[in-house]
Amino acid sequence: QQQVKQSPQSLIVQKGGISIINCAYENTAFDYFPWYQQFPGKGPALLIAIRPDVSEKKEGRFTISFNKSAKQFSLHIMDSQPGDSATYFCAARTHDYKLSFGAGTTVTVRA
């Protein structure tokens, strides 16, 4: 079964808008939460990541918000650009190395 639930499956946003992707998990053994960006025909690339002792992390236009008590985390893409159009995966790590991925969100940014 999916250990990390991701929503929405897809979203469309206008250029300059905010894209928000949500993920939820049950396994409290997860200790690291990365987000990956994947373009068609390419492998996933690490975008930004957070540890559960931090509630928010920001890198440029990308922000992760983390709610440990609710076991939820989200990715916000501010000032979305057409080049941000891609599939985004949240993930969670156990055993130092094993990642469980969400099903992915396809983001389309309209110019």
Next chain:
Amino acid sequence: NAGVMQNPRHLVRRRGQEARLRCSPMKGHSHVYWYRQLPEEGLKFMVYLQKENIIDESGMPKERFSAEFPKEGPSILRIQQVVRGDSAAYFCASSPDRVNYGYTFGSGTRLTVV
């Protein structure tokens, strides 16, 4: 500094044939991970290898699938007697040590079984 190299990029096999997927980790990386991505799904962990050792193969189907990472050369994911359900993108990632903070993935091999 080349990234994780996977080949072939695309592989077509008839049902019952064997598929061999190769992965060369980044320079200096001795830990290799294989993941499978089915259409419209996220990646699923298959196996974790270090040089000459399989550390965790809990995500590998028990039959027809095997993986190796020899002392010399790339890591190989081998699928025997392929079936249509094996059609997927197979991604390899590498890291310099076991406790990693984000793998580096290759571009994947897209396997199509006809």
